[in-house]
Amino acid sequence: MQAITVRDREAGASGLALTELPYPHAAGNDVVVRVHAAGFTRGELAWPGTWTDRAGRDRTPSVPGHELSGVVAELGYGTTGLTVGQRVFGLADWTRDGSLAEYTAVEARNLAPLPSDTDHTVAAALPVSGLTAWQGLFDHGRLTAGQTVLIHGAAGSVGSIAVQLAREVGARVVATGRSADRGIALGLGADVFVDLDADRLEDAGSVDVLFDVIGGEILDRSAALVRAGGTLVTVAAPPTVKPEDGRAVFFVVEPDRARLTDLAQRLRDGRLKPIVGEVRSLAETPSVFAPGRGRSGKTIIRIVSDSSTEAGPQ
Ligand SMILES: NC(=O)c1ccc[n+]([C@@H]2O[C@H](COP(=O)([O-])OP(=O)(O)OC[C@H]3O[C@@H](n4cnc5c(N)ncnc54)[C@H](OP(=O)(O)O)[C@@H]3O)[C@@H](O)[C@H]2O)c1
Structure with missing residues (x-):
């Protein structure tokens, strides 16, 4: 699968590259999501979790991006509450590969169901900001x-x-x-x-x-x-x-399925409108990741277009 990776802490956004990576492994309680749209935070290349796993070990090359909206492609052993083919949105884990990829493995508790009439692009703008x-x-x-x-x-x-x-x-x-x-x-x-x-x-x-x-x-x-x-x-x-x-x-934002579900309802009935700015492809991510004044709205990386089938791993 294709993903954006970083290897060099000193390089900043200029170190982002489109890379071929293996399809992610679904550990216990994980969900693998076919990512349709992803969001990122411009400062995340400075976060320790971008570079090390939970035990503090180097985990490069790592995939940035902590917001995603997509479709469940696979369930890990023991995962409850979600099913293959379901539309979901939520957070990628802080110390694992993130959402700027065709597929990502995340803990099921980080995700909430996404209503069928809510666009993945808008949903991907909500998890970190909304929570x-x-x-x-x-x-x-x-x-x-x-x-x-x-x-x-x-x-x-x-x-x-x-x-x-x-x-x-x-x-x-x-x-x-x-x-x-x-x-x-x-x-x-x-x-x-x-x-x-x-x-x-x-x-x-x-x-x-x-x-x-x-x-x-x-x-x-x-x-x-x-x-x-x-x-x-x-x-x-x-x-x-x-x-x-x-x-x-x-504080650092926490995953919360119930609150995400509530935020999705607000999105649906028009009480909440995330400001979406540029919508770009995965390959264009390196050119839009760097901080820049005058950018209005959250940049979203669209990985699967609406017309594509919402299939599992190919
Ligand atoms: N602890 C957590 O859990 C957590 C969660 C989410 C975000 N964050 C952090 O919160 C910060 C904001 O995130 P965000 O996604 O909302 O970023 P954002 O979309 O870039 O929003 C920040 C806003 O503040 C404005 N701003 C920044 N410095 C300013 C200044 N000196 N004077 C006036 N306006 C200023 C920015 O304007 P310009 O774009 O014109 O600079 C922008 O409108 C980031 O540092 C992010 O890492 C932390």
Whole structure:
């Protein structure tokens, strides 16, 4: 099968290459998925799990990509809850070969059924962004109706989903981003937009929950905005600051089949719309993986077209 691989930590995105790999092995509790569409996170080449397995051993050449939508091709021994031929979407494991491939083996618990009328391209934009936004706002941030949340990077993959989920629950949303992001953030339902290039963050007012995806100096300046009893949640890096009278939380997104199922329902009935940007082929992945300003929406790699049959291994 064809896959995108990386071998050299120092090479960054320039080290990505289209490679021929063996069909993946389905271990116990695994599902092999025929990947129809895949998503990736631009920073993942810096994650330790891209290069080593769970025991810390080198696992290169490794296949990046942690979001997928496709069809179950094979079940490993003992796998329950899914069946061959079923449409599914979800997360690839952090320390195994990922979704930028024709087939990938993942733990069954990482996947949820995908309704027949939901497009694989849109579904592949949701697993990491949707679960991260949900877990950040509600599990870690404990956001409730009537509270105010500030969401950094509101036009990005995670931020844009967070704005929509926060609005739906009845929170007041202060969104931030670059000047060009204003229309997107307000269009998604944000009440206020703070332009991080032109406005003073400190004028945003106090908030109950601050959800950060940027880190660094912007995160450091954000802690002071969190009101007493509130929470600063970040997914960028463990924070070195903490609200004076509140909590600071860093977390890594967890697989959650029930929540993915719930997010798929929101997608279906139009309550949630991931912003999909460019849709490219597997062979084009190296040219679109590198970080670049001005890219709007999540880039999706489409591996099987809609007109293809959803068959198992060939
Ligand atoms: N811990 C976890 O479990 C977890 C899960 C998901 C994501 N993440 C991390 O969260 C981060 C965001 O992920 P994502 O997929 O949402 O990325 P993304 O789609 O690139 O979104 C990030 C957004 O923040 C904006 N931004 C970044 N730096 C900025 C700055 N200095 N000023 C103003 N706006 C800025 C970006 O604008 P530009 O594109 O113009 O820079 C973009 O709109 C990444 O670092 C990712 O690795 C962590």
